[in-house]
Amino acid sequence: MTFQTVTAPDAGEHEGTVRRRPSRARGTLGVLAVVTVVAATMPFVLPESQQAVAIRVLIFALMATGWNLMSGYGGMFSFGNAAYFGVGAYADVVLLVGFDVSPWIAMLAGAALAAALAVGTGYVAFRYKVRGAYFALATFAIAEMLRLLATDTTWVNGTIGYHVPLLQEESWWKFQFEANAPEYFWIGLALVVVAFLAVFFYLRSKAGRYAVAIRDDEDAAAALGIPVMRYKLTTMALAAAITAVAGAFYAQYYMFVDPDIVLGQAQSIQAIVPAVVGGVGTLWGPVIGAVIVGPLSTVTATLLREPPEALSFLAGRGGLDVVLYAVLVIVIVLALPKGLYGTIRQLVIDRWRSR
Amino acid sequence: MSDQGLRIEEVSAGYSGLQILHGISLHVDAGELVSIVGANGAGKSTTLRLISGLLRASAGTVTYAGERIDGRRPHEIVRRGVVQVSEGRDLFGPMSVDENLRLGAWTVRSGVDELLDEVYALFPALAERRRQAAQTMSGGQQQMLAIGRALMSRPKLLMLDEPSTGLSPKLTWEVLEAVRSIRDRGVAVLLVEQNAAQALGISDRAYVLESGTIVLDGPGSALAEDARVRKAYLGL
Amino acid sequence: MSSVLTVKGLSKSFRGIAALSDVDIDVTEGTVLGIIGPNGAGKTTFFNVVAGAFKPDTGSVTLDGKDITGFPAHKVARAGMTRTFQLMRPFATLSVLENVAIAASVGGGSQRAARRRAEEVVASVGMDEWADTVAGTLHTAALKRLELARAIATRPRVLLLDEVLAGLVPTERQPVLDLLASLRDEQGLSLVFVEHIMAAVMRLSDSVVVFDRGRVIARGAPAEVVDDPAVVEAYLGTAPSTGETTDE
Amino acid sequence: MSTAEALTARWRSVPAAPAVAVGLVFVLIAAALLKSGSGTITGQAVLTGLVNGGVYSLLAMGLTLIFGVLDIVNFAHGAFLAVALFTTYQFVATTGANPYVALPIAIAALFALGALAQWALLNHTMGRPLESQLLLTLGLSLLVSNLLLLAFGGDPLSVAVAGDHGINVLGAVANQTRLVAFGGALVLAAGLYLLLGRTRLGRAIRAVAASRQGAGLVGIDVRKIYVLTFGLGTACAGAAGMLIAPFTTITPTAGDQFNILAFVVVVMGGLGNVAGALISGIIVGLVEQLGGVLLTGQSPLFGVFLVFILILVARPQGLFGARQ
């Protein structure tokens, strides 16, 4: 029952196709190892005043990785990742402050809780076929509802929020170090690496492959016997867990959590921006995007702290740095249709193909 | 004479760094019915997309009525009378048959009602469904609507991409009959068809496209007799 | 021989307009049933309802003695009946091999085993040279084969094929027909296929059902059906023939 | 395809949706009556809700047009609203004229701004996935509001309409200026409806919404329609900005608070559906006000989001959206 290969009146026919090399696991993992080692030296390399920026990069990378899994690979465009981020952050502080639980355990609890939230809301949304832009806005509404709920609930301190209590000395168990200690960076880095690996192996697993297939065509996947709902929810749960870990790390580093900060729409947006800048639906995109977006606002602010001569009439009027930041974001979006990593990869593929 | 028609010279084109057409040349004179036949993936649709401005050529020229049209955008090409019925039909799904047809006459400012009557006369099945939304119609009716919509712009050159695909045998006939009668009204037609035998049967001339290169051309009836064509495309 | 798929009294309407009314169909194990009918007759809708994309308004679907009426699509597939789509629906960002491997892994088993099976299936449909090609950039003929390969990879007992030949040049049709015949003859698969290319219907079908306006208007052996005046009137037409209506 | 779809949708298939919405509003009114025990308060909440809802509709109509036709989630809409507020302010400050004289100016200025944004920026990202345009409009929003900050400073400004006073409507009061804005919403909705349904431009817009490629193939200049549509949508923000200027505190970020509610309204009404946006805006306004009476101490937005989720579950395509 084998086809004779048809179509081909002459050779060279396959010139007209895009090929895809099976991705090599070793290569990616090797690059990851090298990047990790190089990144781990950052606390020694970066000027101290930039350490906070480096931490922000890590948090962005975690959040964007979570968002990218759900929206980029899973095709479920989320505009409400603040919900998972906030659940992670709140689980951390509530358990730590209220019950003296180690932040590490709280982190796991937060991840589990966020995953449960994702599964619950996702189930309802998919059950009722809420899709596309409607789904995006529904996730947003859920995040906003959580924010408002936290705001009005005295049990989680309402708008006052939580402080992580200061300790007299450093403690791994309590996840607290001296201000600006390199441990924060290393732990953040480790979390990013773990999240990266989680996504990497998930995508290579059966579930991950189904998730991508479902993104490409849900009905076709169902027709082949894939239980669409189950794998959409699995993907959402993992993405939510990663985002929650980002939230817990955030809480431990910034030591302050309130509803607007961790559940506000700014977090939902912050999860998206690095992924888009780096390249949606690529493994490295969110990480690269975070490295660009994280320092961007600081760079523009530094650049314009003392406005140049020509603009000195604007001195004392804030906003110029944000204007520059906005212009840069616009330029990046216009110039890099597939994000930085996506665009570069495309160029490489094109070059390789045209040879 | 030929500068009244379409002339493609040494055109190459492709998708994001991937070349599909390798310097093809062809022409369609006024009032001619010309077909392009070729294997799946040979680049037939790509050729039509290129002419109608949906795709840009990376090299070569396309002229119509003596004027360069490559690099122009689709609506500018439509205004010159070169109109395509695409493979996917691209109907305005939620709109009624009537509205689809009237939109087809976008570039025509007068006599739209008469045109409409002509199209309904050509496709009575459409006349019965004036108010029906395009997306609720069956495949064949949608195909007729797509052709009808293209006719509404009083094209001078009509390009059809596989108009009979998915149609019942009965409708296939009706559509190809319609194509012939369109040509008979003086409209030039460039036709891409899987049913190469039928297509060649009604064509004045035809080209054979293989892997983005034109390998044969000649009168339709002559190609239909050509041994290579018969073997490769007619399944004989 | 026993029937593998039995459909009784199936009806489905959209916004009050009946797309299927009271359809009965019976597929004998190891045979090919051809479905023909004018455009808009309800053929695709029939597949959609039987394969679980839509729920029927009334009627029942029995596969291998098991009532699968109203099963969601993925359960129908797991029960042993897989369908293909009239408009090709590849997983556009994945390679051909990955597309098929995903289908192959659905029943269970390791990913490695799924990949091996996918390689076999891809080869069997003559696509091994395309294995690493991204599905979104394939042309019609390749997509049709991919659609078929994916369906085969799920190891179905019954295959529902919606116009697998449409859009193929005549030379491309032959090998697909050969493959379908071998699925039936060598693997004992049962096929239900919708097709407008009568030559293929005549060649492959063991029996034929004709739909019109959501109803079955004729059924029987291929040769009987095409002579039925109602079928000629509704479907085949009596247009002046140049002798090339049915290729080959 | 939604604008065209929405407008072409057969209404007889939809009556359940408005019925549910109206029912919901009545339940809320009854509950508010019980809770407050006062007809005056409930009456006031209903009137305020209606009138505020009109404001949400004003903004949502422009958004829904852009969303429905161009598939752009326009985050800069709020910033554009702020531009309209400042345009009005600047006009009044320099001429001393009645703010309503600024209406045509605000509309024209914002039309030009929107058209420019689409022509210079967004046209280059059409056909890319949702998040590209989203990020672009996000950047645009930051850019616009901070340019306003640079130009006008962050201090709140206001424009006053001479002799604005409360008007008694069946025992409840609403300011003249707010009633005018409500009227403006109705007029705008009617205008857009006629424009889309009855004019050549409207047909072109609906055609582009239904099929971009198809529109190009019948000779419509798709990019021009994009520019006009975005301009029109933004001009709606221009009208909205002028109409709400008399009762809003004018700051560079004044539009942000409406952004999110406007999106909720857009989705609730069905993407691209102008009439849906009008009705949903009013529902949101009512839910917000009645919710404020019912759940004292809770943010009334909670009720709004709750209703939003319920509506999505009941009708995933929005109250008045057609099924895909």
Next chain:
Amino acid sequence: GCGGGSTGTGDSGGTIKIGTLHPLTGPFAGDGQQMENGVKLAIEDINKAGGIKALDGRKLELAGGDTQGKPDVGQSEAQRLVTEGVTALVGTYQSAVSANVAPLAERNKVPFVIDISGDDGILSHGYEYAFRMQPRNSVFGTAGAKYLQEISKAAGKPLTKVAYLHESTAFGTGVFKAFKAEAEKAGITVDPEISYDAASVSDLTTQITQVKASGAQALVVTGYYKDGVLAAKAVSTVKPTLDAVYGIANGAFDQPQFPTDAGAASAGYFDVNYHLNDKSPEATKFAQAYQAKYGQPPRTGAALAYDSVRVIAAALERSKSVDGSKLRDAITDTDLTPLTLNDGPIKFDDKGENSTALPALTQVVEAKPTVVYPAEFATAKVTYPAAPGA
């Protein structure tokens, strides 16, 4: 860890950096920029007067940070400033931002002088390096209740029932609670209590209708600028019968542009707030200098920021060192007459609160918020009752 502790001391030469953290962009940019200007003016004045004399006339230098009104940005900026070697921090306006910066200052042993941020909780964690200039929210609430009771009694129309309208976050709730406790002691019923979400509110007519229906004699309002104006407009539309509309820590009722934005109906509005001491010549001089330099009158926030720098400068003179802990000790000994109304010179208690911070009562008189109470600071007489729109 490494590093952290060695920063902040700086070397012996060069300028002394004062880090500022204010919302220079975002919704509160107007106030943030005013406060930033206040800091600039203070640094200029101190440098003109010869710098820090105890440290060989070393000059002060501004190291600015924009919090954008976001706590995490505020904290990153603070961290940056600290590692860039600022000697002290001044800021931040929003309580959530200050709450985020305070522990950071603590961990880095950099004194942090809070010019504005009212939330009681900020200094409740026993931080040693954080100080607050303005009266905290509960002080506002308590003083507000006291003043209201006193002026109504003095006018011969003692209150028995007031309605309270406040924004729903910790700010509004905190002030409200303190007010209620004090008011109830004085036999005043507080009912109804109505809260609203300041971020999203666009109309308060329904709420004011509730006030009208309740028959309360006065309306107390705590909130921000925009919602304050909305409340005033709603009052003028609904026309409830009230003896007074009375703001406490209200972001609008004491602002110079409030009468313009709210219209004639704003006449007679009260507000309990921090306020420039209009009777002090220094304050007048400051106001003139500010006006001359920045083309607008200063708000009290600018004066608080100005004073914050003065507090730091004076402490530097005493500590004769830029070392964080020494400077911190010196700040605890502050004894400095402020530009704002105060119950004597600034003195910090063991929590770091300015124990002499005193809210003043202003009233809109001839379209201008004017101090009317306590009498020793008043530049006009209290008008009570002051029915809105009358």
